[in-house]
Amino acid sequence: MNRIKGFSACVLLLVLTASCKTPDRAVSDDLSALEVKALPSVVSAPKSSAYGKLFSPYFSGVDEKILLSIFDGSPASIRSAVSSLYKPGGNYSEQEKVLFAICSCIMKYAWPQERITWTAPSDLPDNLYTEALDSVSKGIFAFSSAENDVFMLTIPCLAMFTAGTVNGFYAQALSSAEKALALNSDSVLNLYLAATAALKTNRYEKALAFSERAAAIEPNNQYIAPVYVESLLYAGNAEKAYELSARYLTLSPQALDMLKLNARAAFASGRYKEAEGLAAQVLQRRPDDGEFLLFRAQVLFRLEEYLSVSTLLDLYSRTDKTSKDYLLLRARLQAVWNKNLTAATASVQEALERYKDDPDVLLLAAEFAVLSGQPVASRSAFELASAVLEKDAHNTRALAVLAKDGAKRRDWQSAYDAMSSLSQLERLSLENTLLYVQICLALNKAEQARTLLDAVYNPDTADENLRQWYIRLLIAEGKKNEASALINALLTQSAGKMKSVLYYEKSRLASTDPQILSDLRSSLTANPRNENALYDLYAYYYRQKDYRKAQYYLKQVIALNPSDAELLKLNSELDRLVR
Structure with a gap:
């Protein structure tokens, strides 16, 4: 049953061998040690006296322990409640029949691969509870105004698993599950429902808070596990997502959906070789999985295996030539492998026409506008990146584009402002650090450039770009003798582009026209x-x-x-x- 939105597509239900059917099973130390955390700023903790107000007076004749077990909603709690409700003679009250039906609904839709070992009574009364259960079975969201009745807060949320994509109702489901959690923050079912609804509504911080708590309470739950891993991915914690998905996968090696999540987590954490191997495993099991065919192509692109990427894109295009990820990857391949920026720009323009407000599309278009120095779809790099920043002021990729665009246009102050903002949000890559150094030197901020370079430079570095900018820093600082000595030392061991760079920097230190011309010509001899x-x-x-x-x-x-x-x-x- 497909119902959990995946990292870039839907994630199918996972079957772990450590099923909730055996809640007393010993689990690995790593998983069982998950900390049961509070839910900061998400829901209020229940007061100890609140339990008496959780349930409608309609159920006043039922043992409160049974009601609390159903409210908890985990597979083990539901089985416990059913066991307590069971009567050998089958002489059940109207309320008990309704509770049997509620238990069946929870198991069928929230935990669908758990066995239902009881038969729900057929002669149910016509009331709010049975109407809500009927709506769930029909895939209808029917929320009640009875906000102090935990069952009426919980039951309608189950329609998330029976309805089609009805985005407008997921926010209501999240709100309803949160209200139930305000009455008991340890309800496994409502933590799961709230996490699922939060993912559907892109509330990733909440999704992580709810799923993390649920996973800590039930570390082996086969349904909570993928929601938790996915929440970690969306929250940007790829390392932990990779670690946990690998552990869950160890518990159930055949779980295809956790295998997919493990592949995505490996990719997000920079483990491209491993991600490619995991993607290949998915495709061995599901050769027609178009989503993972494209995912594998994305991984191979990072591994610079461009011929394989081209082959996979051709295969994928037989069924879909318009997906966003396909168009963007095709554009990147055309730019990097085919060296055809015109074709690449055409591909990203097609993506812009279909997905005009998508940040990934806007950013790739902005990056191509910087590379080409020309507008894409009549929009400059600045305009494209700014459109992303209007909705997400902390988008680091957009800030990097603005810095590169400003530097290319020699608008050093705007480039400096963008890079300054970027450096406050993330640790700069080496490429961006050197761009920052260039910008600082252009603005005569040699002291700041020195601070930036000292953090990444060492005298034994083999990185040619680092060497080049260190020499330029020495020249900017007026340390010409030191720069000249370093250039002469490096010239004896350099060739090609680096030798060309060194002769160029040497020309900047020369004091006579003949020497300047000689060094510049030597630079061009090494690299025309x-x-x-x-x-x-x-x-x-x-x-x-x-x-x-x-x-x-x-x-x-x-x-x-x-x-x-x-x-x-x-x-x-x-x-x-x-x-």
Whole structure:
């Protein structure tokens, strides 16, 4: 039965061997040690005197322990309640018949793979409870105004498992389950219902709080487990999601849905090789699982196995050419592997037409706009990223786009503001740290650039970008002798692009025109596409008023940046000067 929204698609019901059918079974230390946490700022804790007010006077003749067991709602509690209700002669009161029906409904829809070993009476009265049960069986959300009756708060929520996708009612289900939890925060059933509804309504903090508490109370519950793992994924705790999904999977190796979650958690935590192996296992069991065919392609893209990605995308496109994930992955592949930014932009434009407000689509479009220097669907990188930030001011990917866009346009202050905000929200990647250094140096903030570089640089580093920016920092700090010594030491062991970079930086330290020209030419010999060396040669010959040579080098820079408006403007000026 498919009913739990997956990390990127629906997650099917999981069957763990550590079933709630055997609640007294010993569990692994790791799982049984899950802490039963309070629910901070989510629901109020029940008062000790509240139990007498939990149930309608209608059930006043029934032992309160039975009612409390049903309210708890776990499979073991339901079985306990049914056992206590059972009478050998079958002479049940109207209220007891209703309770049997409630127990059957809970087991059938909340815990569907648990055996129902009793027969619900057929001669049920016509009242609020039986009407609510009937609505659940028909997939109808029918919430009651009886907010002090825990059964009337709980029963309608079960329709989440029988109705189709009716988004407008999940918020009501969450509210109803929360009200029930305010009366007893340890009701396993309502914790599960609240967590499920919170996932449906993208209330991930609440989903995690509810599912974490439920999993701590019932660590082997086969239904709570995937909701808990999924909540961890949405909450950004990929490491814990991976750890727990792996443990749950150990308890039940054949549980396909936990295998899927384990694959997604491995991917989210950066374990791409492992994620690929897990995805392959899923597809061995379900070769026609289109969702995981595409997921495996996404994993392989991270592993840079582009030919395999292309093959999987071709397979997937036979059944679906319009899904968001397909269009975005196709665009990335076209940009990275095919080196065809025009085709990639066309793919992301198609995604924008179909999913115009989706943040993933907006952000990839913004990233392509930065790469190409041109608008995508008539929107600049700034406009696309800003559209995401309007709804999510802390979106780190959008802030990174703004920083890169500002740096590319040489709007250093806006780039600095974006990177400053980004650095307060997350630990910067090496790429973003070096971009931050570049921005700081452009704004003459050498001291801040030094602080940033000191955190990632060591003299033995083999990272060429780190070496380059460390040399540039030394030059900005006026430590020319130290920079020159480092350049000379590295030149003896460098080749290709790094050698080109070193000669370029050496040219910036040179004091005579012949030496500057010699170093710039050596830089181009090592790498004819060194943009900085080409630009400096353009600038040198422009100062010498040798406009034809200046244009020769400028056109090579433009060939590397064909949409740079500032460069095109400079070339137009040279066109006029060489006439």
